[in-house]
Amino acid sequence: MTDMPEQSNSKTVLTIGNSGQIIAIAVAIIYFCGFVTVTAYLGSLGIKEYEAFRTQYMISGTTLLILMGLYYYLVGRHVASINEDTNNVRDILVRIGATGGYWELYAQIFPLLELCFFIVVSTFVCSSLLFTMSSRALISMIIPLAMGLFFIQSTIINKDSKDASKAFLLLIGIYYLAVVLAFWYLADG
Numbered sequence: 001m002t003d004m005p006e007q008s009n010s011k012t013v014l015t016i017g018n019s020g021q022i023i024a025i026a027v028a029i030i031y032f033c034g035f036v037t038v039t040a041y042l043g044s045l046g047i048k049e050y051e052a053f054r055t056q057y058m059i060s061g062t063t064l065l066i067l068m069g070l071y072y073y074l075v076g077r078h079v080a081s082i083n084e085d086t087n088n089v090r091d092i093l094v095r096i097g098a099t100g101g102y103w104e105l106y107a108q109i110f111p112l113l114e115l116c117f118f119i120v121v122s123t124f125v126c127s128s129l130l131f132t133m134s135s136r137a138l139i140s141m142i143i144p145l146a147m148g149l150f151f152i153q154s155t156i157i158n159k160d161s162k163d164a165s166k167a168f169l170l171l172i173g174i175y176y177l178a179v180v181l182a183f184w185y186l187a188d189g
Contacts, residue, residue: 027058034061067126074122078115085111089169098166106173113176120183121149141182148175 034057042049078085090107093099098106124142152172 030061030065031057032061033064034058037061037064063129067129070125071122074118074125075115078111078118082111082115085114093166093169096166096169098169106170110169110173113173113180116180117176120180121145123183141179141186145179148179 037060038054038056039050086107089110090104093103093107124145128142152175
């Protein structure tokens with residue numbers, strides 16, 4: 001008979017061996033992303049340099065993955081759930097008594113406005129991480145943008161959708177539209 005090690009009844013999700021493997025895989029992914037990013041950038045300038053180990057690869061890879069994660073968190077998940085968001089807005093409008101053709105159109109437009117707003121927010125954040133912003137108008141827009149986002153998110157989280165009013169939902173839509181139009185007007189390259 002072969003001696004089989006006893007299996008423990010407790011399910012250990014993360015062991016030291018597993019965490020070491022996860023860290024090694026994460027470092028390899030970060031390094032690969034950084035290598036591709038740096039090599040592609042240098043190649044666009046006509047420089048062909050293939051050093052195997054550079055800390056610049058780790059920094060570039062980490063920055064790339066942070067920006068991609070941030071963009072997915074702010075924009076990608078809203079794109080993936082736009083139909084569900086439209087149905088949620090429609091349900092909220094029906095619950096508060098906002099029915100009719102105009103409100104149905106608003107239920108279709110609101111998730112698109114929210115998506116455009118989050119594109120603006122992610123553009124601000126990613127641009128500020130990568131570049132220095134020289135436009136004073138854009139820099140001055142960051143404060144109302146952040147305050148509005150904080151107010152809307154805290155109000156929506158703390159407020160039950162039954163307590164929302166038609167005016168509140170219209171004001172959020174107008175705010176989203178104003179931010180997108182202001183960004184479009186002020187972003188000068």
